[in-house]
Amino acid sequence: xxxxxxxxxxxxxxxxxxxxxxxxxxxxxxxxxxxxxxxxxxxxxxxxxxxxxxxxxxxxxxxxxxxxxxxxxxxxxxxxxxxxxxxxxxxxxxxxxxxxxxxxxxxxxxxxxxxxxxxxxxxxxxxxxxxxxxxxxxxxxxxxxxxxxxxxxxxxxxxxxxxxxxxxxxxxxxxxxxxxxxxxxxxxxxxxxxxxxxxxxxxxxxxxxxxxxxxxxxxxxxxxxxxxxxxxxxxxxxxxxx
Amino acid sequence: xxxxxxxxxxxxxxxxxxxxxxxxxxxxxxxxxxxxxxxxxxxxxxxxxxxxxxxxxxxxxxxxxxxxxxxxxxxxxxxxxxxxxxxxxxxxxxxxxxxxxxxxxxxxxxxxxxxxxxxxxxxxxxxxxxxxxxxxxxxxxxxxxxxxxxxxxxxxxxxxxxxxxxxxxxxxxxxxxxxxxxxxxxxxxxxxxxxxxxxxxxxxxxxxxxxxxxxxxxxxxxxxxxxxxxxxxxxxxxxxxx
Numbered sequence: 502x503x504x505x506x507x508x509x510x511x512x513x514x515x516x517x518x519x520x521x522x523x524x525x526x527x528x529x530x531x532x533x534x535x536x537x538x539x540x541x542x543x544x545x546x547x548x549x550x551x552x553x554x555x556x557x558x559x560x561x562x563x564x565x566x567x568x569x570x571x572x573x574x575x576x577x578x579x580x581x582x583x584x585x586x587x588x589x590x591x592x593x594x595x596x597x598x599x600x601x602x603x604x605x606x607x608x609x610x611x612x613x614x615x616x617x618x619x620x621x622x623x624x625x626x627x628x629x630x631x632x633x634x635x636x637x638x639x640x641x642x643x644x645x646x647x648x649x650x651x652x653x654x655x656x657x658x659x660x661x662x663x664x665x666x667x668x669x670x671x672x673x674x675x676x677x678x679x680x681x682x683x684x685x686x687x688x689x690x691x692x693x694x695x696x697x698x699x700x701x702x703x704x705x706x707x708x709x710x711x712x713x714x715x716x717x718x719x720x721x722x723x724x725x726x727x728x729x730x731x732x733x734x735x736x737x738x739x740x741x742x743x
Numbered sequence: 744x745x746x747x748x749x750x751x752x753x754x755x756x757x758x759x760x761x762x763x764x765x766x767x768x769x770x771x772x773x774x775x776x777x778x779x780x781x782x783x784x785x786x787x788x789x790x791x792x793x794x795x796x797x798x799x800x801x802x803x804x805x806x807x808x809x810x811x812x813x814x815x816x817x818x819x820x821x822x823x824x825x826x827x828x829x830x831x832x833x834x835x836x837x838x839x840x841x842x843x844x845x846x847x848x849x850x851x852x853x854x855x856x857x858x859x860x861x862x863x864x865x866x867x868x869x870x871x872x873x874x875x876x877x878x879x880x881x882x883x884x885x886x887x888x889x890x891x892x893x894x895x896x897x898x899x900x901x902x903x904x905x906x907x908x909x910x911x912x913x914x915x916x917x918x919x920x921x922x923x924x925x926x927x928x929x930x931x932x933x934x935x936x937x938x939x940x941x942x943x944x945x946x947x948x949x950x951x952x953x954x955x956x957x958x959x960x961x962x963x964x965x966x967x968x969x970x971x972x973x974x975x976x977x978x979x980x981x982x983x984x985x
Contacts, residue, residue, distance in 0.1 A: 652896075
């Protein structure tokens with residue numbers, strides 16, 4: 502083990518998924534472009550995907566601010582945002598099945614090229630799981646599609662709270678029977694790590710500087726005192742002694 | 744695919760674990776006997792293990808009958824039963840750490856010899872998960888120990904209800920985004936399958952006639968109209984066309 506002394510307690514590593522493990526933007530643009538050609542549907546898919554992702558945080562914040570309305574899984578939030586956006590973008594003639602196909606695009610995302618190799622190495626020494634705002638079905642289907650070797654699926658849906666609500670991070674520790682400091686949160690987003698660290702989790706930052714394409718304005722660098730910074734998942738496994 | 748026509752809808756297979764996937768009785772007796780020798784602790788471990796398992800259903804039924812007291816995870820039920828039993832068996836000088844070790848014996852169970860091969864084959868075509876009364880940490884640690892290649896961990900703990908409460912079976916379908924008939928319950932116990940079938944799940948029976956050793960009095964044969972009966976998990980994979 503080459504892990505730093507204060508990381509010796511870590512038993513499980515939990516991962517942000519969208520952007521950290523999978524390249525949602527390139528995957529969706531390529532998928533929808535291919536699909537639209539075979540269906541004769543014209544649209545600016547890059548603009549749609551970017552606008553769809555922009556709707557992500559506000560749609561979850563709405564759920565976070567109004568717990569009295571109950572938890573709404575991400576598939577449903579994606580679908581609602583999409584229905585609004587196709588109207589806004591003037592994409593005509595989309596059937597219910599078309600909208601289903603597009604919404605389930607979030608289940609068919611390709612991993613960054615180092616993700617599977619790094620996770621496979623880390624799995625030898627650690628419990629590995631997503632800790633994502635994606636719902637369980639989405640994360641399960643994505644793992645089958647992308648070959649992500651998770652030990653289990655941890656999702657905001659299990660806790661009825663979206664990140665960065667504390668219930669998600671502490672819920673993960675509780676379900677695994679671990680103290681927060683036995684859990685390491687891995688993310689390409691500093692905000693996710695600030696929330697995890699405040700609750701006692703260990704933190705690792707892996708930059709994904711092309712996640713948002715030309716729209717990326719942040720998360721090029723670590724902004725907090727993270728326990729580890731790695732250049733990719735293979736480097737992360739190496740630094741964790743795997 | 745050689746699966747029967749009415750099984751073509753099946754997308755996910757969920758498994759009872761204790762007895763169906765792992766041989767809890769032989770595993771615990773061997774583990775405790777070895778451990779006790781190195782610690783100089785004398786006891787009839789076979790009798791203790793059998794009595795401990797006898798306490799399993801009553802302890803869960805107590806939780807099921809009194810939902811107002813909240814859900815109690817299986818690790819905690821196991822621990823409570825153990826504390827009563829060591830007293831009853833007159834096993835002296837056990838420390839808190841000893842009791843922890845014994846309780847976590849349920850995390851260190853060996854699979855039946857066909858389990859890993861069968862699950863590995865089934866995983867190619869289906870989502871595979873436990874659907875067990877074991878808590879998430881127990882099932883996760885067991886999977887690491889025994890090499891069970893689950894896609895995700897489904898547990899009574901996630902639903903706050905023990906099998907055979909309907910919330911467990913229907914909760915599994917809901918989290919996977921599937922209809923009940925797209926889910927197949929696999930168990931060595933007819934009662935589990937009766938509960939699953941009544942809710943619309945498909946069912947497969949795999950007998951484990953040595954599960955309870957000389958105390959086994961039931962589940963030698965299928966007792967319902969199960970969709971499949973297989974002699975072991977390799978046969979199950981074969982019958983599911985994997």
